[in-house]
Amino acid sequence: xxxxxxxxxxGARPTGLGVYALRCARAVSxxxxxxIVAASGVAGLEDVxxxxxxxxxxxxxxxxxxxxxxxxxxxxxxPERLVYSPTHHAFGRRGDQVLTIHDLIxxxxxxxxPTQHLYFRFGLAAELARAPALFTVSETSRQDIHEHxxxxxxxxxxxxxxxxxxx
Numbered sequence: 184x185x186x187x188x189x190x191x192x193x194g195a196r197p198t199g200l201g202v203y204a205l206r207c208a209r210a211v212s213x214x215x216x217x218x219i220v221a222a223s224g225v226a227g228l229e230d231v232x233x234x235x236x237x238x239x240x241x242x243x244x245x246x247x248x249x250x251x252x253x254x255x256x257x258x259x260x261x262p263e264r265l266v267y268s269p270t271h272h273a274f275g276r277r278g279d280q281v282l283t284i285h286d287l288i289x290x291x292x293x294x295x296x297p298t299q300h301l302y303f304r305f306g307l308a309a310e311l312a313r314a315p316a317l318f319t320v321s322e323t324s325r326q327d328i329h330e331h332x333x334x335x336x337x338x339x340x341x342x343x344x345x346x347x348x349x350x
Contacts (some may be wrong), residue, residue, distance in 0.1 A: 186217035187264045189274040192251055194240035195224035202269055209268035220274060248298045278313030285320050287327050308332055318342045
């Protein structure tokens with residue numbers, strides 16, 4: 184089975200979660216010969232097989248999240264591919280995806296994250312119904328995800344964030 188790494192939401196000038204996702208994509212791509220879905224304008228990546236429009240990336244305006252969701256749902260990928268997303272953004276309509284949920288902050292603070300709140304409340308819940316497994320960064324987040332979404336604990340894996348000593 185081939186692996187497809189989805190970082191289509193990451194903009195050209197990433198910070199925080201975006202830097203994490205880029206580094207995950209690079210590491211997974213080189214170690215497992217995975218292919219990458221990335222946003223236009225993201226440089227320094229090999230094995231990019233599909234570019235999302237720059238208008239869909241984080242930092243592309245208030246409606247970028249809606250454009251990203253619509254673009255992603257129109258995409259198809261081979262059934263022999265497992266999709267890994269180092270973020271909570273799913274790719275396409277298939278259920279063979281492993282997502283990473285770092286925390287549930289958009290659910291706790293809806294006024295600060297109104298678009299993400301809607302996605303976490305409605306869109307992400309639908310994606311989780313199809314996902315065979317999830318990664319998260321802490322036992323606390325694992326418990327929160329289980330309690331909020333009723334996602335099975337045995338399919339939520341804690342993978343703590345690491346430190347890149349070369350930076």
